[in-house]
Amino acid sequence: MASDTHTIFPEAGQETQAVLKAATLPPAPVLARGLINELDELETPFILALDDYHLIRETAVHDLLSELLRHPPRPLHVVLVSRRDPDIDLTWLRARSQVTEVCTQELRFTKEETAAFVQQEMQIPVDDSAVSALLQRAEGWVVGLRLVTLSLRHRGSVDLSPARLQGSVSYVTNYLVGEVGGVALCQNRVCY
Numbered sequence: 001m002a003s004d005t006h007t008i009f010p011e012a013g014q015e016t017q018a019v020l021k022a023a024t025l026p027p028a029p030v031l032a033r034g035l036i037n038e039l040d041e042l043e044t045p046f047i048l049a050l051d052d053y054h055l056i057r058e059t060a061v062h063d064l065l066s067e068l069l070r071h072p073p074r075p076l077h078v079v080l081v082s083r084r085d086p087d088i089d090l091t092w093l094r095a096r097s098q099v100t101e102v103c104t105q106e107l108r109f110t111k112e113e114t115a116a117f118v119q120q121e122m123q124i125p126v127d128d129s130a131v132s133a134l135l136q137r138a139e140g141w142v143v144g145l146r147l148v149t150l151s152l153r154h155r156g157s158v159d160l161s162p163a164r165l166q167g168s169v170s171y172v173t174n175y176l177v178g179e180v181g182g183v184a185l186c187q188n189r190v191c192y
Contacts, residue, residue: 008046009042009044009046012038012039012041012042013035013038013039014038015034015038016031016034019031019034025060028060028063028064028067029063029067031064031067032064032068033067033071035064035068036067036068036071036072036073037073039073039075039076040073040074040075042073042075043075044075045074045075045076045077046075046076046077047077047078047079048076048077048078048079049078049079049081050065050078050079050080050081051081052081052082052083053080053081053082053086054082054083054084054086056087059087062086062087065078065086065088066088066089069088069090069092070089070092072098107140107141108139108140108141109135109140109141109142109145110140111131111132111135114131114134114135114138114140114145115131117142117145118130118131118134118145118149121146121149122149122152122153134148
């Protein structure tokens with residue numbers, strides 16, 4: 001269940017909340033400074049997780065987050081999950097080695113990982129051509145591999161030949177298009 005800072009730290013951010021209720025908002029650097037000072041007073045570390053950050057279109061939000069990251073409060077740790085590079089300046093954090101980036105390529109299974117996974121799921125030895133075909137079809141995504149193995153088991157098959165795998169692709173495609181939105185098809189960053 002998601003929580004916000006006000007729930008976790010009821011006394012935190014009261015000055016910032018008052019500023020947000022004003023008729024005119026101050027510029028992002030001014031707002032960020034106040035928020036940074038208030039958050040810096042907290043003793044307990046916490047994580048701010050922003051999922052689907054790629055959906056944020058407001059420049060003011062990007063500006064505020066950039067300021068927060070430029071001068072992060074001690075207890076704050078930020079996790080951004082995005083299907084593309086966020087519209088914030090990460091140069092400063094990269095230069096100071098204060099950012100860990102996980103890209104799509106790092107989330108995809110290698111050929112060896114694919115072979116081990118399929119052997120574990122199917123309980124049969126897997127030849128090199130089947131592993132290559134599976135890896136190509138699922139583009140290394142473990143959920144795609146899982147769906148292919150489920151499809152084969154559902155059909156009562158342990159045949160991992162490329163011809164037999166062709167029918168399992170619809171499970172993978174339906175999932176990737178419906179749930180992931182085509183992340184497997186792009187080379188952009190997934191999370192930061």
